[in-house]
Amino acid sequence: MVYNKNQNIDESSENMDELAQNIGEPVQDVDTSAADQKTEESGGGMTGPESNQVKAESESDQDNYEDVDIGFSFENTSNIDVPKLLIDQVLGQEHAVEVVKKAAGQRRHIMMIGTPGTGKSLLAKAMAELLPKEELKDILVYPNMEDLNNPKIREVPAGKGREIVMAHKMEARKKAQARNMLMMLFVVGIIIYSYFVYELIWGIIAGIMILMLTRQFLPKEEMMIPKLAVSNYDKEHAPYIDATGAHAGALLGDVRHDPFQSGGLETPAHDRVEAGDIHKAHKGVLFIDEINTLRLESQQSLLTALQEKEYPITGQSERSSGALVKTEPVPCDFIMVSAGNLDAVQKMHPALRSRIKGYGYEVYMQDSMEDTPENRKKMVRFVAQEVVRDGHIPHFNEGAVEEVIREARRRAGRKGHLTLKLRDLGGLVRVAGDVAHSEGAPLTTAEHVLAAKRIARSIEQQLADSYLEHRKEYESFLRKGSAVGRVNGLAVMGGDSGIVLPIVSEVTPAISGAEGRIIATGKLKTIAKEAVQNVSAVIKNMTGMDISRHDIHIQFVGTYEGVEGDSASVSIATAVISAIEKIPVDQTVAMTGSLSVRGDVLPVGGVTYKIEAAAQAGMKKVIIPKSNEADVLIEKAYKEKIQIIPVSSIAEVMEHSLVGPKKNSIIEKLRNITKINFDIPEVSPASVQAKNLFGCRN
Template identity: 30%
Template sequence: MEFSSGIASFITFIQVFFAVIIGLYFWNLLKTQQGNKSAVERESRKELEKLQNLRKISLSEPLAEKTRPGCFGEIIGQSEGLKSLKAALCGPNPQHVIVYGPPGVGKTAAARLVLEEAKKNPSSPFKDNARFIEVDATTARFDERGIADPLIGSVHDPIYQGAGPMGMAGIPQPKPGAVTKAHGGMLFIDEIGELHPIQMNKLLKVMEDRKVLLESAYYSSEDANIPGHIHDIFQNGLPADFRMVGATTRTPDSIPPAIRSRCLEIFFRQLMPEEIGAIAANAVQKISFTLAAQGLEIIKKYATSGREAVNIIQLAAGIAVTEGRKEIESADVEWVVNSGQYAPRPEKKVPAEPQVGLVNGLAVYGPNMGMLLEIEVGAIPAPSGQGKVVVTGIVDEEELGSRGKTIRRKSMARGSVENVLTVLRRTMDVDPRDYDLHVNFPGGAPVDGPSAGVAVAAAVFSAITGIPVDNTVAMTGEVSIRGFVMPVGGVVAKVEAARHAGVKKVYVPADNYQEMFQDITDLEVLPADTLKEVINGSLMTRGLEKKLVIGGQQRETLGSGNFVPAAGATVTGEY
């Protein structure tokens, strides 16, 4: 009995001992957890206090924010683009859109305002709670393993989730991307041309399906531990019914055809100097300063976008403030322009008077941006059939590369000059081989493309015959060796540039002619089918019929004015 009682007492002691040990362990663990929780709470309170103190600090609103358009009337110079954007997005069936245009002309602001305008339309599918989600394609990075994709969405598999509740349970966790956040609203992708090809292809699939289908090796439809909403996401996809507005400063040919075919393309043009001046004047008014008239003219000369104009004003105003002035002087603006190394706008005006061998061509140098391009030709008699041709100011060769191969070819501008020499011999009874010809494209910027063909032909014909070219006429179009004027690109931008340069008459290819050109009151736009039409209408041959002798042969032509023919060409008759 005593032995049994001793064993029972020992067992009881052991039980009590371990009970005390376990109790102390859990008491210490609970105390540690409470201490950790208290420490976390104290740290959280400190961080919250820091955040609140940081939020109390705010600097003045940047001038760029103050001048951001708040209504359509404040978006200057883009009436045609806004009209197209409204037509594409404010109706009962909004479309995906790509907006082309130079930086700082209001593409992002226009997209925001159009969404708000669409919400007001009862027939529009955009509801009052439709969201505007903005994504910058240059920073929209993704992981090829599908761990992270802020644009399309991704799945966080348990192996990547760590100690999270779903990771410990072995449950894959879907993460919605911008396309899902924009569901029922608008997804604005800035610089869409910079989007990675893989993401571009994924985006195309989402745009067609209007949902995002996700996959994971850790998902099983039979797993009862997976929550119902995750089952629904994997089986039905994340909703992604949105309308995309992509903005880019690139040209259309640099955007993949697959995305272009699914979108309407809208073009915002470059701002004119007067429009730049209006934006600058508005910025000056916003900061309660005054601007000297000469300073405004400098801004109009150097700023190419509204953003540049605002930046110049902001820096010039800073100079004035440091010197205790409320007026921005022209010297302040000049200093900003020089220190910022701004280049003057490529704005050219028509020559003051008609000249032999000088023609106003037209060119484009960016998305929907046109300019006047002077083309000058000098002709010097050479031994019969031994004349040489020198072309300067153009791109000599161009290199084309795609799909792992590179092709080199002679520049289209040089090929256009050679076409001109052939067509003049065939259709205009002029033999350029009897002259040393120098064709020059002044201005410093490399020129390429076939659209200067008619201008080169008119300049060469003028230089050889000595007939001056009307200085108020401009022209664009490719010339075939049969003497026809072929269609070219960017005609609308070229016509607009000609109007601002002071041109009174423009010849464009007949295939490029549009009815809208008839609404232009201060400029006559004429369609041309053949080179003869352009030369007859652009050279100073008004009034009387004359006889022009070229290379010893007599030609019939019309002429007016006083001029000196090139050597080897004589003119009979009165002018």
């Protein structure tokens, strides 16, 4: 089934030619039609004999993008069975599922590393369902008459704690009632006696004083009632406690401050004890996302709790009366599921990491799965699950599910894969359902999903649109003609929104006698800075240009949020070479690619989003790394707007981006140096994933 997706395209890009103006750099109007014709003849911009074949292949890929063969027919997702157990609802994380099942049986800790929204907390919840309910316990805090500041702790079977507290309350009430009755009789006796022997007023005064003294000195039954610190009454399964971002008190337990402390109005110490997440997770699962954000002291205490399986509760604030109180050790035999990205591993307390390594499993979460009939079926089930979980939106018909799968392909960013960033995809399902619901439609259809795609745009996508509008309005990038030292680079924001990132270079003589410098501006972060250094190596070593007495300025225009990643290195190299050699760059071309120090163009992330951004911005051609070619899944309407040029080397980049006769000599130079190794080694999906995890975005 094919739907018209043209609604998604920003139509304003139609009139962009009128807007192109000279900004800062001298712009030359160059007739590029000859070059266009040449690229068309050579098979859509590719050079070499395999170009026609590649074109045919990419066409068939793009057709695949349109067709979604689920392999079976269904009326709507209400006909799809949703598994009862959460573990059976998890998609595409077979390894993690296996580990969770194993770890639940052996009570082992797990660390899950991977992209947000791929099911880490879902798996932790699923693990809690797998733990035996019979082992659950309640935890009671009792007063310790020998040392009131050291309350006693008792562990009882789940549900029993509530019964014990109720029994104590009943007992206390009965005792209090009997005592009060006796006291009343005594006081009435005194008043009557006074009335007859002395005067009534003395009897009333004596009665009030006796009542006050009794309140002060007689035992207070309420104070002896234990506190139910952890209750598992009526729990369907073992507890799942999410301690993400918890402060020390919430994580390890706390003792509340008592402003009265004495004089009969105080609250007994045991009654002020509050269990922490580690105690509430006793016999269950404690989930901590971004564990590295916990303070080091909290991580240390967590480690003690993991080792000892019990941890006393004390007041966390030194200035509180709660700090005087410390309970007996409180049981906390939980399974810890920690999660995060690679950063979490690096910044985590080494002893805690080593404990998990030694007594548990580490799992790397997948962020895409193969686009097979089996997995497409799972995607159908996913949509059904999300509809059921939401509980308010109408079920999806077959066409709507196909549209969701199409989007899953696009978001995967890898040929033949479906995304596993399912939280975001679930968001699309919910918005589509909301659209259908607001229209009163009985089922969610493909049109609702398409409408949802327009509505449910991430902040980054909206920001990217706003950038594009501003940049068009203020002509921050050119879309016509050519300019020296100016390149339309491409970047990704937030993982799913492409933007045009203009890069400008200028070469100026260095201060007399001083060594030339490379000055890059635009809030560059570590990898981007390194990329600039590598590019300078390419320029020095490969072109043989003498730049030792020149300063090379590289400016990333309008990058107020900073730049990270190395995928602009091809654009930087082009801008700098253009500036040094005074060869103009075709401004109808946008480009992305990582550059090796040998001049090879290496793959980058987010290539589909970048191409779409280039098309939306009005570019005519986009240069991408050849090894990313298979990842391109752009929507049909964009395909008609832009020509994709896959390249393997910097020489090819120059061929397709520089204009004018002077370009041939530089291309020749670059070709001679890079021809030794034109074949780029296949990049493993894992390395691209790792790169994404480390946040390489531009």
